[in-house]
Structure formats: C-alpha cells, structure tokens
Amino acid sequence: xxxxxxxxxxxxxxxxxxxxxxxxxxxxxxxxxxxxxxxxxxxxxxxxxxxxxxxxxxxxxxxxxxxxxxxxxxxx
Numbered sequence: 001x002x003x004x005x006x007x008x009x010x011x012x013x014x015x016x017x018x019x020x021x022x023x024x025x026x027x028x029x030x031x032x033x034x035x036x037x038x039x040x041x042x043x044x045x046x047x048x049x050x051x052x053x054x055x056x057x058x059x060x061x062x063x064x065x066x067x068x069x070x071x072x073x074x075x076x
Contacts, residue, residue: 005051005065006069010060011026012027012058023039049065050062051065
C-alpha cells in the first residue's frame with residue numbers, strides 16, 4: 001500500500017452523520033478504487049506515522065512513510 005501512496009495514491013475517510021469515521025476508500029493515482037484496504041491496515045499505517053491528513057483533505061504518505069517504502073522496480 002505504501003508503494004501506491006508514494007506514487008500518488010490517497011486514502012479518503014468516509015464519515016457518518018456525527019462526523020465520525022465510518023470507513024475508508026483507497027485510491028491509486030489513476031483514480032481506481034483498491035478494495036483490499038481495511039481499518040486494521042489504516043491503523044497500522046497511522047501508528048507508524050506513514051500517513052497523515054491536513055486540513056480535512058485525504059490521507060497522503062508522509063516523509064516517514066517514504067522512508068519506510070522499499071525500492072522496487074515499478075517505482076517511479
């Protein structure tokens with residue numbers, strides 16, 4: 001997931017009527033929805049400070065997250 005975020009992906013938090021987070025949608029840089037993303041993985045990435053949101057915008061990779069990404073052939 002960090003590779004996709006490093007290439008321009010984002011995590012959108014879906015909120016209920018009370019303003020609490022009800023779920024997540026994970027999009028790659030081309031706008032395709034990735035279904036394997038769940039709340040457990042979100043918590044894991046957030047605990048490692050690999051993702052952050054600012055100003056109510058979608059979650060994006062942080063500088064710490066970029067350090068955690070292992071280089072692979074398909075990275076650009």
